Amino acid sequence: MSVAIPQILETMLARRSAWPLAAPAPSAGELETILQAAAVAPDHAGLRPWHFKVVQGEDRQALLQQVLQHADAQTEQVRALHGKYALKLTTAPVVIVLAARITPHPKAPEFEQLLAAGAAVMNMLNAAHVLGYSGFWSSTPAPLDALLHQVMAFDPQDRMIGLLNLGTPVNPGKNTAPRAVWQEYAQLWKSAMPE
Template sequence: MTTEILETLLARRSAWPLMAPAPQAGELETILQAAATAPDHAGLMPWHFKVVQGDARQVLLQQVLQHPDAQTEQVQALRGKYTLKLTTAPLVIVLAARMTPHLKAPEFEQLLTAGAAVMNMLNAAHVLGYSGFWSSAPDPLGSLLNQVMGFAPQDKIIGLLNLGVPVNAPREQAPRAAWQSYAELWTGS
């Protein structure tokens, strides 16, 4: 069983675009619970997520596009991109790193921990048979999502986690890099 789990994890690839089905309620709870297994120095849980599915995806898109700060040429030029990011997958999790000033857990560590929480969710979704795509949400989309969805002022939007199943059959992928290309055994000599 351990070998099967490792083979499953090593086979994970991002997929886009995604379609239904999305994880069901119990599966979604498992995926979200996987975030809590991230290394978390000082126990800050420096992440906060908002799950958007079904018709709520269109509602979110409309609220983002109608926000007063979205009435710029820059945002209007990105309408299509925002539509794809917020409505293509059947389930979208808006991801934020929740920064808390702490002497023993600097901001960079909290960001890494939030990223580890997201990766754990992505892996859990994969083990459950779903595909995922973690996309960025650079400003102005990040700040628009922060305002529209009511994230806290200390929250930094770190992207969107889209979940579902691939629209297209998986295509032949280039082999992953061998670990020796990015890691070495240090012997001290």
């Protein structure tokens, strides 16, 4: 028996990450909607452990320069990564620096807070897609995570969880690898107990 799938769900099921991203970017109102989508993530204890900083326009280059000029970015190892940092911080028209703010709580262990922050990011990816944009969530490997943490004045309890780049795909339709079918990663469990 086939079930009719609402259009919004069909749109969500078509979401794919895309890179590189360029203008047009979400408008100010669309960006607010994307950011608001984070608020509907599951949030045990109401901690809102997601903390993001949005970088757009000329501020992307300014952030990159502050990162590259930081004292901790002057080693040979980090200098070799400057080009990679430039791609991550300036290629897309909108860059959201992502952190999970971990708060000790008796009912919400650290792993739940990390999962909640990840769910908030996924909600933003889905919202951007529904609005007609693409997103790319990438990691901030050491030492970029520490550099961003310092340069952008994140709080001590904030743990960097990546960058969310938003914009329009430069090469639309490039990512066409087939999706896994749900039976490959989920099973319908049935009790083996005798009736």
